[in-house]
Amino acid sequence: MQLADVRTAAAGDATTISRLLADAIRGSYDGILGEIPVRRLVSTQCALPRIRAEIEIPGGAPGWLGWLVATxxxxxxxxxxxxGVPVPGEGELYALAVAEGSRRRGVGSALLAAATDRMRGYGAAEQxxxxxxxxxxxxxFYDKRGFTPLTPTRLSRPL
Incomplete structure (x- = not known):
């Protein structure tokens, strides 16, 4: 098992986060979603200006708890x-991506645990x-960690 240190993302991490997310989306969904939907996901979720802005939000924004990175x-x-915690009591995981060579080594679990702790700190009782x-x-991955379907594409678990 790989040990991963988890910390709050810094401005200098934006490019790496963008690339990591794009690689994870392509690696997970190429051949499943099709080229155009994968391009849309990458362009909306991995845009460097967006990630930079999200990292640099001073003190966060209502409902936004920020980016974490595992090293x-x-x-x-x-x-x-x-x-974040966009609705009182409900934590929302917006993104979770692990580099291909680091998967199945506890990195995703460490990131989820850190995000969960942050959400609990802001009153989330559900994720x-x-x-x-x-x-x-x-x-x-999510099944193993206690998430159950709310809809076919939306999962939830109590915290």
Whole structure:
């Protein structure tokens, strides 16, 4: 198991987060969603100006708790997550991505745990995530961590 340190993202992490998210989306959904939907996901979710702005929101914004990054022993970013508490009591995981070479080594679990702790600190009693597909490749990860379907593409778990 790879040990990952999780910290709040800094401005200098924006490019790495953008690339990591884009690689994760392409790696997970190419051949499943089709070229145009994958391009749309990448262009909306991985836009560098958007990620930079989200990292630099002073003190956060209502409902936004920011980006987290996981780093390996050498300090390289190997995963990223973003979340918030947009509705009182309901945490929302907006993004969770792990570099391909670091998957199945505890990085995603470390990021989810850190995001969950932040959400609990802001009063979340439940956590939710939306997925692009009913048969999303990440379903086993979320199932194993106690998420259950609210709809075919929306999962939830109590905290």
């Amino acid at each position: 390996d022993a050498e300090g390289a970013v190997v995963g990223a997550a973003a979340g 939710r995530v939306s997925l692009p597909l009913e048969a999303d490749p990440s379903l086993p």
